[in-house]
Amino acid sequence: MFGTTLCDSPGSVxxxxxxxxxxxxxxxxxxxxxxxxxxxxxxxxxEEYSFADGKTYWFGWDSxxxxxxxxxxxxxxxxxxxxxxxxxxxxxxxxxxxxxxxWYVAPGEKWISIGTAPWSPGEWHSIxxxxxxxxxxxxxxxxxxxxxxxxxxxxxRTWDDRGNKPRWGTYWGTDDxxxxxNWIDGLKMGTTRADVG
Ligand SMILES: [Ca+2]
Numbered sequence: 001m002f003g004t005t006l007c008d009s010p011g012s013v014x015x016x017x018x019x020x021x022x023x024x025x026x027x028x029x030x031x032x033x034x035x036x037x038x039x040x041x042x043x044x045x046x047e048e049y050s051f052a053d054g055k056t057y058w059f060g061w062d063s064x065x066x067x068x069x070x071x072x073x074x075x076x077x078x079x080x081x082x083x084x085x086x087x088x089x090x091x092x093x094x095x096x097x098x099x100x101x102x103w104y105v106a107p108g109e110k111w112i113s114i115g116t117a118p119w120s121p122g123e124w125h126s127i128x129x130x131x132x133x134x135x136x137x138x139x140x141x142x143x144x145x146x147x148x149x150x151x152x153x154x155x156x157r158t159w160d161d162r163g164n165k166p167r168w169g170t171y172w173g174t175d176d177x178x179x180x181x182n183w184i185d186g187l188k189m190g191t192t193r194a195d196v197g
Contacts, residue, residue: 003041011037038169060196066181068098072171078160102151115151133159
């Protein structure tokens with residue numbers, strides 16, 4: 001369950017059900033005219049979850065995009081405004097050019113590519129992301145797609161000055177000229193990969 005949706009009209013976050021074993025699925029629909037349709041954080045017992053430094057978190061979810069270009073589909077987003085952040089998004093994933101691309105974004109907006117894998121639109125892909133948070137530079141990252149590790153990083157600063165939270169959806173920065181859809185199903189959170197596989 002997501003914490004808060006960030007999806008201005010005419011975009012929408014809705015629940016689809018196609019009568020398959022998946023049951024309900026979330027649909028992030030970003031039409032032409034708005035640059036983003038996202039949701040951030042998760043809820044536990046009705047409250048938005050509070051993440052912390054020096055912890056290990058795993059997230060697992062299935063994603064299907066309508067096309068091979070949904071731009072940003074995941075951010076480990078820093079709290080506070082851009083002026084308050086040292087890193088706006090220490091971890092970022094895009095679906096772009098028919099690939100899933102993963103970056104560690106170090107302080108100073110240094111984009112470091114840590115993994116890429118082919119991404120088929122119109123098909124479900126399973127993703128697991130592990131983050132060990134560190135406000136020093138001793139954090140770690142790992143990303144698995146469809147059972148294969150496609151990205152990893154150590155010595156990463158994964159906890160910003162005001163903390164971080166996860167964000168999912170489809171986000172195009174300042175570009176609102178392209179429609180995109182990202183369906184998300186089966187979101188899980190835990191402390192090991194086995195918890196979320
Ligand atoms: Ca479901």
